[in-house]
Amino acid sequence: MPRLQPGAVLAGRYRMVRVLGVGGMSTVYLADDLKLKGKRWAVKEQRHDARDLGRIKAEAEMLVRLDHVHLPHIVDFFPPDADGCSYLVMDYIEGMTLLEWFERCGRQAPAEQVAAYALQLCELLHYLHEGRREAIVYRDLKPSNVMIDGSGHVKLVDFGIARSYKADSAADTMQIGTIGFAAPEQFKGAQTDARSDLYSLGAMMYFLLSGGQHYYTARKSLRHLKPSLPEALCAAVDKLLREDPAERFQSAREAKRALERWRPGPGGSDPASRAAPAEAAAAPKLIVVGALYAGAGATFTAVALSKALAAGTGGCAVIERSAGEPELFAQLFGEKRAPGGYSFYTDEDGGAGPVWEEDGIAWYPARPDAGERPEWGAERRLRLFYRMKKPFIVADIGTDWLSPEAKELIEEADAALAVFDPLVYKLESPEAALRLSEIRSLREAGKPVHYIANKAVRTGGRSEWLSLMPEPASCVLPAIDFAAVVEACWQGELVHDKPEISRRLAAALRPLTALWLTPNSGGKPIWPRWAGIPRLYGKMVRSRT
Template sequence: MAFPTTLYEGMVLDDRYQIVRRLGHGGMSQVYLAHDLKLPGKEWAIKETIAVSSKYREADVETAMLTTLSHPFLPRIVDFITGHEAGYTYMVMDYIRGETLEEKFRAHPEQIDVPFILRCGDQLLSVLEYLHQHEPPIVFRDMKPSNVMITPDGDVRLIDFGIARTFKPAENHDTIKLGTVGFAAPEQYGGGQTDHRSDLYGLGALLLYLATGGMYSEWLDSMPGLIRADMPEHAVQAIQRLLQPDPADRFQSANEARQALYVKPLQRSRGQHGSPTQVIQWNKTTQVIALLGAGSGTGTTHTAIMLAHYLARRNHTVALVEMNGAPGAFARIQQVAVAGMNEQQQLRQSRHFELEGVHYWREAARAEVVSLLSGSYQFIVLDLGRYKQSDRLEEFLRADLPIIVGSGAEWRYQDVIEMMVAMNSYSREKWHYCLPLAQEESVRRLRKELATDQVYAIPCQPDPFDEDEQIDMQLAVLLQRCLPIVRKKRKFRLGLQLF
């Protein structure tokens, strides 16, 4: 820090924010944890920087723009305090619990595996896509490990907008060249203007850094032999393209890069020397089925269990993942599943247990789901819980088969309609709708209201683990867009009525 701080433990900034302690510092800024005296129990991160008074107006405009941002992988910026006689400014933002990617890399390098690297890339590209589509577009310009937070759930947060700028098409070069050496794009040091493709280069440099154990952030001719051997070939090719010196040779959008990096691959995995070895078997890809309830008590968990066991009875490898806002059902199922085991065996089951060929994952985070995608499952069924309580909307939107579960009761008919109004901005082409216990008339009404025939009634089934010919016929219709299924004999019947 080139300038002394004005903040200290116990002081109150702007009659509201009481400083607790310093969280970190950089070359021109320091970050502090603060309590909100107007909102008891609320904590904020306050970033202190210094600027000449002539730049206050520009800083105010930029910060006003940043306060409008809303994305699950970005902290909210809620306040900006200026007016200090020495030129200090204070940005108030969400306090993100966790560790920076740099800290995680140094403390737990063994956790930086391929699923983790690909997940970071996917989520960061999601943020960049959002920033670049902003009006006007926002260029981050400083993608590096210390600017990425990893939350306890394994999700990322892009945290430092210190040198972010809005893209100005009328300008042909940047006034100031900024960015961290090793992660900044070549044009950040030359005579051109940085744009969204500069951020894509920075993302490529960060991914290469992680994939080479912190050894490299710039592409070399020998790089394919230096990247970890278990990195998928398609991901290596995507990183190489992200790191092209000429912006015209890179991906031209974050969405394009995201699709290339996160292909569910049939690609060959790479051997010790980077050469192709074996083809991943399973008829194209893992299928992700995500269920989201239109309201409380619609039977989302019950329906997810029926689907998972239906698929398992037909010889498929299935993971059933609990990601809802009110966990507990899977824990009750586990108590029955492990009955008869000794205490040591029950401990080994942890949050992952198997029942009738279905692998249950209790209270799972995004990190675990992404790791399952790189495994051997043919189907992953996500129980996302109720829509208004779910923070997992992205999982629903990206699923191969998104299913909305609504109540079959006539007086709950509007739940689905209201949910569709709230989600009107999203494409609904592949969405399906399940109405447990609904009458045929309710199905016809909803099909007409939603202008789709992808609405299904699910007959009564008190035991979601059990096999029922009528229900199986309905589930077969629902799943017909997935891969062909082959029956196998049921191992045993579990008589449970849970929901």
């Protein structure tokens, strides 16, 4: 039974709001921070006797030392009190467990989304197994221990039975795990290692992809259970589930490479990635994002939107127009993060190199350096869009609303977003007036256009600022603290990936993402076939006849 009631205060700082979950020996509460107004935390209460003290402290010390995007941060620890209860204070992850997501999908999880989550877990397992001085074996990977936050990032929680790997140990002190997901060696007295976690990853994927069956009872190949699944994906899961650890993938990085080879895109082995153009055209929806003037935040908004859409669908592509001064490659720290052999879609080969993909988002920045760029006409664009294989394509056009190429792209789009910020004097420029006139024409012609207010601050003139647009803003994005932007820059990451900022942006964009997504669609957009591909195809045919 939960020991703390709503309103109870821990250590004079954390006030309990409600119970989030109850386990065998633990309770997790949602708590308000009385010092940092508006901040909320998850507080894990663990009940134990004196013999558990070492294990509880070890878990806390282990978590405090860890730092990864797919792990919650631990901010406080209180050792056992007189009643035998200790408390961990950690990030509150607003979202759902992978098990809850699976149930919401009607127990028919989309294969590409399962693979996307598995790829994120491979990144985390690589960090736990090889990215530290002392490897950590998690030992309890299962859908109920994986959270999905508002940005579509998975977070691994509950390190209660994780252990540090000791190469000179023949067996674990305790053989613990969840039947159905734990590796066979966890119940045979043998030592667990990184390959034990990889088995659990395979068991979890098997469960999600088979409609809820456990491999340890079914004992059938995933391909046998679900013939419609891609053969390469089934082969990867089967290898993860080998009885003998020596026959499994030997590292999370190796498993990740196998899953990446399956996922749709250039070089992928999934037959769907070689589908006919008419089949490929059924899913992608094109959204153009542009600014009314320089500095309003078209690129910032495009990235925020792509992350919100990827969280709901498992996939999104972001493409940057090459006009003006491209900046997406630099903002993404492409020199460090782009895959080896990467080429830009604006190059002569049309971006035929490896796809740059992270957390379900495929990035297509324009080449940042100056120089002559090939024209990005309809046929070239058509080939590129076919290759993307994503439910959504977000195109960042900067301030280029008026060029013939931009107009053609906007004509093909399912929606256009016009971004503005509180620096209202910029609206008085002739260029901004021309863009507003163009946007009004688009609206009159029936094109769905949404105004996005960016960098919103709490000022007395806020309502007057928002009233300057011809229509109310569909979304109002919060101003991001400049210190957080600088800190993210020095850390070589996007400020959008900071959990608190990610949650705020996803919430601000929800009026639009709720229009375009449905929770029961299995990660597919709710609107009908994209008309842009047939229009483009018709233009190409007419131009050749």
